[in-house]
Amino acid sequence: MSILTRLLGLAREESAATAAADTESVRKIASRLEALEPGRARFIAAFAYVLGRVAHADLDISPAESRAMEALVRERGGLPEDQALLVVEIAKSQNRLFGGTENFLVTREFAQIADREERLALLDCLFAVSAADGAVSVVEEEQVRAIARELGLTHQEYVAARARYSEQREVMKGFRSHSGARREDA
Numbered sequence: 001m002s003i004l005t006r007l008l009g010l011a012r013e014e015s016a017a018t019a020a021a022d023t024e025s026v027r028k029i030a031s032r033l034e035a036l037e038p039g040r041a042r043f044i045a046a047f048a049y050v051l052g053r054v055a056h057a058d059l060d061i062s063p064a065e066s067r068a069m070e071a072l073v074r075e076r077g078g079l080p081e082d083q084a085l086l087v088v089e090i091a092k093s094q095n096r097l098f099g100g101t102e103n104f105l106v107t108r109e110f111a112q113i114a115d116r117e118e119r120l121a122l123l124d125c126l127f128a129v130s131a132a133d134g135a136v137s138v139v140e141e142e143q144v145r146a147i148a149r150e151l152g153l154t155h156q157e158y159v160a161a162r163a164r165y166s167e168q169r170e171v172m173k174g175f176r177s178h179s180g181a182r183r184e185d186a
Contacts, residue, residue: 030044046109049110050106050122053103057139069088069129126147135170136168145158
């Protein structure tokens with residue numbers, strides 16, 4: 001637990017095993033969910049962080065991606081709007097500050113605390129966030145692919161989730177526009 005967390009009084013009692021498993025990002029977000037059971041708070045914190053990871057993949061989190069993250073955290077986490085907004089803001093901040101060092105760690109933590117259905121649901125949510133601004137960039141798509149592997153999901157599960165967002169994939173938009181141009185030339 002960081003000194004800053006202790007000084008601000010954000011600490012809560014946790015078992016030694018839980019404290020050791022949490023990353024700094026998960027601890028920071030979960031500390032704002034003190035009314036929830038600690039395991040549920042950790043789940044929501046890791047979920048929000050991983051959503052932020054894909055939103056920040058292209059180094060820009062659009063307002064549409066932020067709104068999608070807020071809605072997903074509110075719906076999937078059962079949080080009121082103001083708390084979901086706070087969790088998402090912290091998750092985005094943690095991604096900007098520590099993304100390079102904590103991305104894998106937080107995703108691994110989520111994989112350990114989530115069951116298979118929750119990991120598959122997160123995969124779909126990752127594509128929903130990346131498509132929120134109308135386009136799933138190649139960088140975002142590659143980030144989702146990496147996350148799917150880190151979650152222990154199969155390539156077929158990744159492809160099935162990606163297929164639901166085919167219309168928003170930049171790769172496919174480029175292909176369709178080139179195919180349309182060729183048809184017009186013929």
